[in-house]
Amino acid sequence: MKFMKLGTRPDTFYTEEATRTVSSDVPSDLVIRINNITYLLHKFPLLPKCGLLQRLLTDSGDSDNDSVELHDIPGGEDAFELCAKFCYGITINLSAHNFVRAFCAAKFLRMTESVEKGNFVLKLEAFFNSCILEGWKDSIVALQSTGKMIEWSENLGITRRCIDSIVEKILIPPAKVNWSFTYSRPGYNKKRHQSVPRDWWTEDISDLDIDLFRFIVTALRSTNMVQPQLIGEALHVYACRWLPDTTKIRPPESSASLTNQPVEKNRRVLETIVSMIPADRGSVSVNFLLRLLSTASFLGASPVTKTELIRRCGLQLDEVTVDDLLIPSHLSSDQYCYDIDLISVVLESFLVLWRIQYPAPSQDSQFMRSIRKVGKVIDCYLQVAAKDANMPVMKFISLAEALPDIARPKHDDLYKAINIYLKVKYCLPRVPVFKHSFCSLVLKNHRLLSYSAHFDMAMYITRSILI
Structure with missing residues (x-):
């Protein structure tokens, strides 16, 4: 400096x-x-x-x-x-x-x-x-300090000149970057990496307040010289820096500390980040979108923000993994671990979006490949959720039945999930509707079960329900 x-x-x-x-x-x-x-x-x-x-x-x-x-x-x-x-x-x-x-x-x-x-x-x-203005970090520090004198800084041109200086440096080819920058990604070692990473600038600008950060991102996007994936990475770094991580299961005392954080400020940061996500598919990962959606539910974000996140998650759901879906429930009324309601809403959005694009899918269509991939992941997710003894029966069944028949060329994973659930639950409630729902789910899908060890398991499940 x-x-x-x-x-x-x-x-x-x-x-x-x-x-x-x-x-x-x-x-x-x-x-x-x-x-x-x-x-x-x-x-x-x-x-x-x-x-x-x-x-x-x-x-x-x-x-x-x-x-x-x-x-x-x-x-x-x-x-x-x-x-x-x-x-x-x-x-x-x-x-x-x-x-x-x-x-x-x-x-x-x-x-x-x-x-x-x-x-x-x-x-x-x-x-x-x-x-x-000649220094990278000096420009960022000066810009950050304008937040205490916003009107004066804008009228004197300090804010605009700092932003222009920062944007100009970001647009320089990485090979020509010869100043120090902060880059603490896991596995990155400056001594071993001779070349400057393309996203070298994202951590330093995450120090800025959300309004100043938004000015930088808006200016970068207006140049049409920065790839959407780099903009998405900058948003990801900023969110990791400032938003609570609601995707990890915590003990009750840790969850209480999340609640004590400044909700209004965090909500504003979240909604601003969502508004800046590039429209290009893949500009951010579905994992990041699901994390934002979980945070939006936790912070009580606006319906507009939640709707947009659900739409974006649905659009990229065929990229998801089981680990991405293991989002904890943070509602005090919920005694179960995972937010199965959130997954159900995203799955519904996925089905609506793809039915619009592929009203009559063929066996070789992109839709068929996507929905079978999603079906596989959802059934594997159900296997994990089934291990939670407090998972409500009807929520489990509702998510299992949400997938259309074409999503499951085989039903082995679904039956395995049901088997795990029954073993963990060890006895269903003595309410006829629960037995009837489980029985319907099994009988509806048993014909497509592969001829393997799962067949005996399916018969065991059916007998357990009917007894």
Whole structure:
């Protein structure tokens, strides 16, 4: 990170209660109040450099001890003190961390060339152009600090210039990237990897607040020079950084800590991320989409956000694995592990979307391959869900029956899931509808069972239900 040092005198500011003053043999003749802090200073170093103070003190008339209130100075007391120390010639160190507040305060105080040559604004602009905007991480740090002075930063062009600098660097071919960046993906070792990864920039911009991150992503997409998959990876990295991970089964005390997180802020981050997902299929993985959908349910996201996520999950469901579907239920009323309702909704969306595209599928169609792949994964998911003794019978049966007949050329996996469920449950409730539903499910599908060891198992299941 680049620094600029101005001034040579030692720091002689000191504090007495809520008063800041300068150690000097010359009595103070200028009182400046900012919020709850009072500054006892001197006119002779400040007035020649601060056009605003000149005007305010001229309007107030001559006085031996003038008083000025600057409660609305951008950056508050810290920013004013940087400007005051510059006037006194006291050493100050400037960097991307404090540049924005110093620049906004200097502009507010009118420390420009028209007031005095070599003034603070000119030096800050030179530092901004030659150092901060030239650096990758400096530009990001400076942009992040604009969030505390949004209006001033936008009006002075700081925000736009930082964004332009960041986007320009992202668009540079990876082979020409010669600055340091953060990249902590598992298995990546900079010493072993000579080439720069295409997504080298995604972790550093994830430090930004969601609005600033959105500005960067929007600017990148407007160039049409960044692949949708890279945009999707940036969204994935940001979500992993800021959103709670609701896809892991936790003990009750850990689930309570999730609830204590700032829900409103997380919901806004989630909905913004979803709104930025490129329309291109495959720009993000179905695993990521399912994670977002789980988080949306947990945070109570808007219906629009949930509907879009369900649609996107359904569109890519043929890419899913069993592990992707093992999403825990976070409802306090649910005693079972996995969110089978969420999977049912996504499966329904998949079937609706593909029936529209393939109203009369042939044996060789893409739909046939996709739906059989989905059928295989759903039946394997049921085998895992069946191990949960608290899984409601009707939810289990409902998901099993949701798949059309063409999704199961063989029913071995389904029967295995039913067998596991019965063994774990060890006895069905004595309610006739449950027995009737299970019996119907088995009898409906037994003809397509392969001639293997599963046939005996199917007969065992049927007898268990009928007894």
